[in-house]
Amino acid sequence: MTPDEPLISTETDLQSGTDSLLQVQSLFCERDERVLFSDLNFSLQAGQLLQVLGSNGSGKTTLLRIICGLNDSYQGNILWCGEPVREQRETFLASLLYIGHRVGVNRILTPRENLRWSASLHTPVDDSRIDSALARVGLKAYEDVPCRNLSAGQNQRVSLARLLISPAVLWILDEPFTTLDVYGVRELEQLLSEHVGKGGAVLVTTHHRLNVPCAVERLNLDGVEQPA
């Protein structure tokens, strides 16, 4: 797949008859006898960006981890292209790129080695593509520096470069803006809108007010409007 190729073929990927890529139905989760969410319903379509909002501890990370299959203490249904994810785990995981709270960068490896490893889990890509992804996130000339010698924001950028080499349709990102400077924030916002522009879908938690040219749907786990 080339970087500009559409991510979704409506004939092959959406043949289930539903427009939704991801559907969350009647989701219930409680932790330590405290209900985080109950009867939570939402869907995500190709070309859609959904921002999950909520106060600290409201369950944003928990929700994302449930969807990604990293937490199974819930009730309800999660569907991918109309079919339960539990019945098509490999297909779902092949369509998903999750970047969690911890950036998931191996600090012994260099940025280039991290991206090679990340790509090898799906579709290996050549080094020229890896290097151009690293350049795009501002890491030109840092390709061979061990990540332990990079700053927190630079490690976050290594992680975000994975977005550029991944064929995944669905990006699930947990607080991806946290350590980024203003240029990094702008670049990531650009990446998000390019992805949805190509028919991808994004589920993102952030307290940051997104400044993107595409529409942003919002899901607030507090159930109340938040200040802008």
Ligand SMILES: Nc1ncnc2c1ncn2[C@@H]1O[C@H](COP(=O)(O)OP(=O)(O)OP(=O)(O)O)[C@@H](O)[C@H]1O
């Ligand atoms: N490993 C765990 N075991 C038990 N309870 C947990 C665990 N991790 C989180 N919780 C609880 O689940 C609730 C939701 O946590 P979660 O991390 O999903 O919130 P969040 O909305 O992402 O918060 P933040 O905005 O601070 O990142 C919190 O009340 C927390 O105490």
